[in-house]
Amino acid sequence: MSQRARSPLTARLLLAGGLALLTLTTGCGAGSDESKVSSATKVTAAPSAGVVAPAKVEVIAGLVGCKVKIRTDADxxxxxxxxxxxxxxLITTFxxxxxxxxxxxxxxxxxxxYLVGTRWVVSGPEALLKKFRPELGGNIKQL
Known part of the structure; x- marks a missing residue:
């Protein structure tokens, strides 16, 4: 198997392991109050792959096999x-x-x-949104 073929799998495994660790560390605090969890720690899991798309344009683009060109970089x-x-x-993150x-x-x-996840949105043809959903998670929303 080539290095290129292993990279997405390795990235997914690392991401899944990190999420498992995050779940363990946040769920084990004495007297933890779920209402105090910030929206930054909430994630949208992909339906089949169990992958979560981080709110970073380049990472989301990589998950769907795109070399992205940044056109807006604002606060x-x-x-x-x-x-x-x-x-x-388009991939927009917040x-x-x-x-x-x-x-x-x-x-x-x-x-x-639009394909909408936690702190990110992908806009494009509906067929692409449906294709990306298993990799990214989120929900397709009609606006």
Missing amino acids: ELREGVCHGKDGDF PEERFKLTWLDAASIYGGK
Whole structure:
């Protein structure tokens, strides 16, 4: 097996191990109060692979096999564009969930479907969103 073929599997295993460790360390505190868990620790699991897409444009792009070009790098969001044989799509990430909710509210005037996860959104053709969901998780939302 080539090094290239092992890289996505290795990344997924490391990510799954990190999430398991996070679950163990956050769930073992004496008197822990679930309501105090910040939105930054909540994750959206992929339905079949059990993978979680981190809120980083380059990592999400890598999970779906895209070499992303960053077009917006601001305090409230980062956005990258990917050009693929199946169509073009955007990956937008947010440092806080509230910025994502504001962005979605603004995007609702354009309509369309979006793949939405914790602190990230992928916009593109519906067929691509359905294809990416097993890798990234999230939910397809109609705005």
